[in-house]
Amino acid sequence: MLVSLGDSRGSRDSSSPVHRGGKRMWQCLKCGESVEDGFDTCSNCGAGADATVNPYAYQEPGEVAPGDNRVAVEVVDEGSNYWGPWATVGLSLAVASLYLIANTAVVVVMIIARGSLDAIDGVALENNGLLLSIASIVSAPFAIGPILLFVYLRRGASIRQYLALHPVAPRSLAFWLAATGLLIVAGDALTHVMGRDIVPEFMYDVWRTAAWLPLLWVTLIVMAPLVEETFFRGFLFVGLRHSRIGDIGAILITSAVWAAIHMQYDFYQISTIFVGGIVLGVARIRTNSLYVPMAMHSLMNVVATLEAAWVMR
Numbered sequence: 001m002l003v004s005l006g007d008s009r010g011s012r013d014s015s016s017p018v019h020r021g022g023k024r025m026w027q028c029l030k031c032g033e034s035v036e037d038g039f040d041t042c043s044n045c046g047a048g049a050d051a052t053v054n055p056y057a058y059q060e061p062g063e064v065a066p067g068d069n070r071v072a073v074e075v076v077d078e079g080s081n082y083w084g085p086w087a088t089v090g091l092s093l094a095v096a097s098l099y100l101i102a103n104t105a106v107v108v109v110m111i112i113a114r115g116s117l118d119a120i121d122g123v124a125l126e127n128n129g130l131l132l133s134i135a136s137i138v139s140a141p142f143a144i145g146p147i148l149l150f151v152y153l154r155r156g157a158s159i160r161q162y163l164a165l166h167p168v169a170p171r172s173l174a175f176w177l178a179a180t181g182l183l184i185v186a187g188d189a190l191t192h193v194m195g196r197d198i199v200p201e202f203m204y205d206v207w208r209t210a211a212w213l214p215l216l217w218v219t220l221i222v223m224a225p226l227v228e229e230t231f232f233r234g235f236l237f238v239g240l241r242h243s244r245i246g247d248i249g250a251i252l253i254t255s256a257v258w259a260a261i262h263m264q265y266d267f268y269q270i271s272t273i274f275v276g277g278i279v280l281g282v283a284r285i286r287t288n289s290l291y292v293p294m295a296m297h298s299l300m301n302v303v304a305t306l307e308a309a310w311v312m313r
Contacts, residue, residue: 220301
């Protein structure tokens with residue numbers, strides 16, 4: 001049951017949003033969680049719009065909702081709680097630089113250990129599964145750590161609020177995982193119709209040179225979604241969406257940048273990643289939870305890895 005969170009300065013029309021420097025907010029009358037405008041359900045407890053209450057009707061602070069003994073309170077999502085767009089971009093570049101330096105350090109150490117720049121087992125270093133796994137795991141703290149630090153330094157919003165680390169209802173999570181499954185099936189079908197290999201050469205190489213498969217699974221299913229979603233649909237996304245470009249602009253930009261970093265693929269594969277990024281961004285907006293795109297990203301990687309394993313069997 002969601003009700004509008006009003007403004008104590010006086011009544012207004014039911015269609016008039018509450019701004020005051022931020023987005024219109026609602027309060028779930030079941031658990032009290034604050035929810036941004038536009039969500040179908042509460043991201044904390046999964047409660048939806050009750051038939052006895054118009055969830056988009058204006059309600060004065062202190063007014064009791066029909067059929068419920070909880071009252072609406074004034075909660076305003078202040079834009080000042082977040083880094084501005086340019087500051088976010090600058091800090092994101094700093095995070096990306098630290099992550100890249102850490103990755104490079106791992107590669108250098110491995111080259112020194114081998115005493116050669118030559119490919120390993122006929123596979124270029126950047127496509128080596130073992131190197132990818134080690135570099136990803138070692139570098140993860142150099143991305144997650146600075147992000148948490150920058151959020152903490154901003155103050156005004158907790159890390160949980162800033163990055164939308166909200167639990168989500170099982171029904172909502174199941175819906176978005178099902179949507180991810182349909183997206184994967186559609187993408188594979190299109191790839192097959194176009195006469196292309198469903199499993200890209202990069203995945204062949206990574207699987208063949210993984211050395212220890214459990215480490216590769218942890219990298220692709222846990223570390224990659226954790227780092228990439230915290231960065232793209234977490235920190236960068238928040239700073240962009242609270243600017244003039246809004247939700248749509250934030251979804252498009254983060255999806256484009258996310259796709260562009262996958263330079264190991266060709267244009268078609270990068271395009272499919274861009275589409276997947278849009279779906280992840282929409283899920284992030286609709287559920288107000290970063291956990292959902294993380295789970296969706298993990299599912300994408302699970303399927304991609306299983307497909308590679310099937311072909312390489």
